[in-house]
Amino acid sequence: MSGILMRASNVTAVYAADTGQDVPAVDNVTLEVPEGQILGLAGESGCGKTTLGNALAMIANPPLYVIAGKMAIDDHEIDLSTLAAGADQAHRPYRGATVSLLPQGAMNAISPTLRIRDLVVDVMRAHDKQTTKEDALDRASDRLKMLEMPTRVLDQYAHQLSGGMKQRMVTVVSTLLNPALLIADEPTSALDVSSQKALIEMLLAMVERKIMRGVIFITHDLPVLSMVTDRLAIMYAGKIVEAGPTEELVNHARHPYTSALLSSVLDPTEETRTKHVLGIPGSPPNLGNPPTGCRFHPRCSFAMPECSLKEPQFLHERDHSVACWWANDHAFETVPTEVNQA
Amino acid sequence: MSEPMDSGTPVLAASHVTKQFRVAGGHLTAVDDVSVEFHAGKVLAVVGESGSGKSTLARMLLRLMPVTSGTITYQGKDVTHIKGGELRSYWRDVQAVFQDPFASFNQFFTVGHTLRRGMGAEKLSEATLDALIETCLGYVGLKPGDAVHKYPHQLSGGQRQRVMIARALMMNPKVLLADEATSMLDASLRVSALNVLQDLRENLGLTVLFITHDIGQACYLADEVVVMEHGLVVERGVTDEVIFNPKHAYTKRLLSDVPDLKGSLKVRED
Numbered sequence: 001m002s003g004i005l006m007r008a009s010n011v012t013a014v015y016a017a018d019t020g021q022d023v024p025a026v027d028n029v030t031l032e033v034p035e036g037q038i039l040g041l042a043g044e045s046g047c048g049k050t051t052l053g054n055a056l057a058m059i060a061n062p063p064l065y066v067i068a069g070k071m072a073i074d075d076h077e078i079d080l081s082t083l084a085a086g087a088d089q090a091h092r093p094y095r096g097a098t099v100s101l102l103p104q105g106a107m108n109a110i111s112p113t114l115r116i117r118d119l120v121v122d123v124m125r126a127h128d129k130q131t132t133k134e135d136a137l138d139r140a141s142d143r144l145k146m147l148e149m150p151t152r153v154l155d156q157y158a159h160q161l162s163g164g165m166k167q168r169m170v171t172v173v174s175t176l177l178n179p180a181l182l183i184a185d186e187p188t189s190a191l192d193v194s195s196q197k198a199l200i201e202m203l204l205a206m207v208e209r210k211i212m213r214g215v216i217f218i219t220h221d222l223p224v225l226s227m228v229t230d231r232l233a234i235m236y237a238g239k240i241v242e243a244g245p246t247e248e249l250v251n252h253a254r255h256p257y258t259s260a261l262l263s264s265v266l267d268p269t270e271e272t273r274t275k276h277v278l279g280i281p282g283s284p285p286n287l288g289n290p291p292t293g294c295r296f297h298p299r300c301s302f303a304m305p306e307c308s309l310k311e312p313q314f315l316h317e318r319d320h321s322v323a324c325w326w327a328n329d330h331a332f333e334t335v336p337t338e339v340n341q342a
Numbered sequence: 343m344s345e346p347m348d349s350g351t352p353v354l355a356a357s358h359v360t361k362q363f364r365v366a367g368g369h370l371t372a373v374d375d376v377s378v379e380f381h382a383g384k385v386l387a388v389v390g391e392s393g394s395g396k397s398t399l400a401r402m403l404l405r406l407m408p409v410t411s412g413t414i415t416y417q418g419k420d421v422t423h424i425k426g427g428e429l430r431s432y433w434r435d436v437q438a439v440f441q442d443p444f445a446s447f448n449q450f451f452t453v454g455h456t457l458r459r460g461m462g463a464e465k466l467s468e469a470t471l472d473a474l475i476e477t478c479l480g481y482v483g484l485k486p487g488d489a490v491h492k493y494p495h496q497l498s499g500g501q502r503q504r505v506m507i508a509r510a511l512m513m514n515p516k517v518l519l520a521d522e523a524t525s526m527l528d529a530s531l532r533v534s535a536l537n538v539l540q541d542l543r544e545n546l547g548l549t550v551l552f553i554t555h556d557i558g559q560a561c562y563l564a565d566e567v568v569v570m571e572h573g574l575v576v577e578r579g580v581t582d583e584v585i586f587n588p589k590h591a592y593t594k595r596l597l598s599d600v601p602d603l604k605g606s607l608k609v610r611e612d
Binding site: 044045046162163191192193194195196197200220221222223224226227250260261262264265266267268269270272273276277278279280283284 | 391392393498499500501528529530531532533534536537555556557558559560561562581582585586595596597599600601602603
């Protein structure tokens with residue numbers, strides 16, 4: 001396997017609540033993106049996926065504060081903490097150029113009064129004031145040709161483009177500076193299946209052509225992730241609970257939460273016609289006051305007495321890691337899926 | 343599960359319904375000569391991509407938008423142009439749940455207030471209303487004592503959508519129209535919302551029109567499926583037939599574009 005492009009360690013990010021109590025939305029998370037690979041970050045709403053993405057892209061704004069965490073990328077060692085004086089200025093050169101974030105709903109951020117080419121020029125000039133209009137547009141049209149997309153889009157306004165095309169355009173624009181890492185937050189969620197497929201194919205082509213050297217793809221849509229990613233990390237209540245190669249994780253989930261998420265996927269198959277999926281009982285915990293021990297234990301069908309007492313540590317089996325007491329007792333066993341169905 | 347689509351008198355039907363919008367330089371036909379029938383106690387899914395006319399069809403069925411031509415019949419009666427009291431009574435029977443539950447709530451009101459307010463015109467006694475709220479929240483698996491005091495922002499997305507379904511049920515509707523009602527939810531919450539609809543169909547005999555772009559959800563829930571493309575119905579039939587033995591090229595393409603969990607890894611090897 002190739003080297004590691006990005007390694008983020010011990011990232012903790014908190015929201016300062018009105019009550020004066022900090023709510024840790026990302027709690028001591030460590031993750032890696034290997035060179036040339038796409039890492040999928042999955043989990044239910046509110047598990048901290050987007051917050052982690054924002055922390056890594058260094059765009060945390062109050063009330064979100066990154067209180068700890070380091071990121072090693074491209075020979076840079078970046079302190080992600082936003083508490084230190086001058087952190088904002090220190091992070092500025094990396095934003096967009098080293099780590100680019102494609103936020104949720106980015107396609108709706110295209111100004112309705114400007115053509116796409118104006119957006120291109122704005123983005124390029126924000127990083128280098130010397131960039132001429134011609135240079136910026138040449139670069140954009142070369143990029144579009146490379147990805148086999150029509151260059152006439154540059155002369156169009158947002159309302160003239162379909163949702164799928166808008167999303168592909170913002171993806172292209174956000175990677176014009178060839179960032180080492182692209183963090184794409186729910187890029188496919190608002191699209192229908194055909195546009196989803198087109199965007200995924202474009203992302204794969206971009207990685208293949210080394211426009212960026214790694215991607216973190218955030219979504220709760222597991223089928224999309226299994227289509228596009230090399231590795232998956234599953235988050236629950238601010239922590240990563242399982243990580244491993246996509247195919248391995250999809251077929252041999254070791255954490256009951258991963259298994260329950262996978263069982264909730266409704267493929268158009270004969271199995272879906274006949275099964276009755278139960279979903280995951282209960283709802284995600286309040287992060288201001290998370291459950292003791294394993295945070296998933298109140299909703300887990302495999303919970304044992306020790307689950308509520310002690311927090312499970314990561315168990316590493318080859319390149320698959322899992323933090324679960326059940327997995328600790330059942331080495332290399334896949335979580336039985338029967339409990340998720342009736 | 344596999345009776346033919348035309349069995350019995352439909353509860354609600356659209357026949358040869360067309361909707362045209364005026365656009366610069368002509369007309370855009372959003373729904374083109376579409377006929378669909380909803381049979382009591384069945385779930386009919388309308389599947390198609392963005393812009394296929396699914397929601398326009400739903401709005402016409404709900405009488406929120408006039409038809410350009412065609413007729414809508416409810417329990418054998420033409421309701422295409424009814425007005426006033428008749429229309430209000432139609433709206434009691436045919437309820438809808440939309441995609442974004444947040445947009446349907448007033449954030450300053452509690453769930454209890456929202457549910458009561460919808461029933462204002464019915465002039466029910468406090469005790470009857472309380473009992474009704476309790477029953478309807480029970481149908482969707484929420485604890486009434488707990489839920490009525492909550493504000494929308496204190497609920498999860500799945501809970502909010504369930505409150506919207508409960509609100510629709512307060513009117514004791516015959517037909518429930520769910521327009522992408524589960525699209526914004528996570529897979530796990532989505533399953534529980536779909537289970538709620540399934541239970542309502544089984545326990546209350548509710549007729550459900552389920553509009554979605556996700557063919558997997560249609561596969562889980564629907565008895566019959568209608569596939570729409572560019573305002574036209576391109577394929578229809580019982581779910582097993584349409585999904586496992588599609589005839590139309592568009593249906594086949596929709597199915598082949600669905601990313602599936604286990605088999606999709608092949609895409610990376612292409």
